[in-house]
Amino acid sequence: MASLLEVDGISASYGRMGLALDRVSLTVEAGSIVAILGANGAGKTTLIRAISGLLRLHGGAVASGRTLLDGQDVTRFSPDRIVRLGVAQAPEGRMVFKTLSVEDNLAVGAASLPRARRGERMDAIYHLFPRLAERRGQAAGLMSGGEQQMLAVGRALAAAPRLMLIDELSLGLAPLIVKAIYERLGEVVATFGTAILVVEQSARIALRYCDRAYVLEGGRVALSGTAGELSSDERMRDLYLGAAAGH
């Protein structure tokens, strides 16, 4: 049976600059959490954009390779079509709708669902993030960074995706909030069977909460494996986990 997401040798670039992604392949199985690690500029965000059809919006394009969703080639689909096929995203920089209320932000996420399922879906998100329920009438632009991250995750979840893409989940968040969000995501995976592909700056966090990880370097996959394999990998320890690594 085909994997939920299969990225098959994707190369991508922005304009005439060199390749930002160079034959990247990765697989995400249904119900799993997969991390993408890598230094600044390694191509993590570009990979997320390639999967979600957003490269063109940023002046980039897929040069070769394919992305398959349940075996269907979606490489050149428009972003809204990819969302409707069940791939939702919490983007880098959160990008909540600042002038809209929390409730309206979630409602936009849920808009791709049949009308009858929207209310129940929103309730599930408020249940997951009670903080959002407390603030439902507030303009999203006035929320704290952590709250906006919850909202960005919530808005993506509102679309009832099969696959969630999260870019820089832990950036700028207190460790306790990161922990809380990952625990919520664990519940989401357990209850809805949603798969998650998450970009992480922190290798330690990624290996604690994710099943597998891919390490990008200069647009290529330099390392990949299960969390267990990578924790004990020497290069991984030297480059990404630092001396105090391991548990």
Added chain:
Amino acid sequence: MLGQVLFSGLALGSIYGLVALGFVVILKATDVFNFAQGMFVVCGAYLAVTALSLLGLPFPLAILFIILGAALMGMGVHAALIRPLSGRPILSIIMVTIALSIVMRAGIEILYGPAGRTLSTPLPSGGFLFAGLRISQLHLTAAAVSWLCMLAFGLFFRFTSVGLLMRAAADSHEAATIAGVKVDAMNRLAWAIGFTLAAIGGLFLGQLQIVSTELETIGLLALPAVVIGGMQSIPGAILGGLLVGVIEQLASTYISPKSADVMIYALLLVILLVRPWGLLGQKAINRV
């Protein structure tokens, strides 16, 4: 006397508010400061002439013709000029709207001739006395229909799911695209609505005055209305429209017809100096 002036000022102001609302819808959705809004008003008036005088359509069909025609033209302008230029410097796009208005004016004068035309519709055109005021039924109808359209748009924008998606797209094209909104379709819809609201204004202005390309000047009163009310604000556009209407009538009655523009733009200047975000506009929400 004053009551009479206020009545016609508020009635005309309601039409200006409607046209200004169309302007703001376009501005919010696509960040385009549309200098062709005045010609959209003229187009509405000529669509009415075409439907009623040239084609001889029955009135309800003529209304449908005007609305559909205006909506299609709005979509056409978006598809042909605005969408291809998205992402270009704001000045290029403004120039394009100015060029569009000039070309539209020339096109209309070629097609219909430069002379003005009278527009007659089955709308009631008499008057009656009420509390000592002479109420013109045409003014009253125009105001009522304008308010109905503004109310209908407000409800649509605030409470329907398409309205929600339009608000999301207006907030951020990128965020909306990521959330799965068809941003292009929303922008096209905004231009259709903006053009249609202007055209409905044109239907009434054409009847209150004479249908000619000179109506553009009146249509362009939407610009000071919007700046006075608050650029991105929908209630602001309506309030601005009403103010412009009232000031225009007061100035031309008590000072001189020519002074109306001076007074309107004097208020605009004062607003820009003391409250640049307009009466009901907001200073941008900026956090994070």
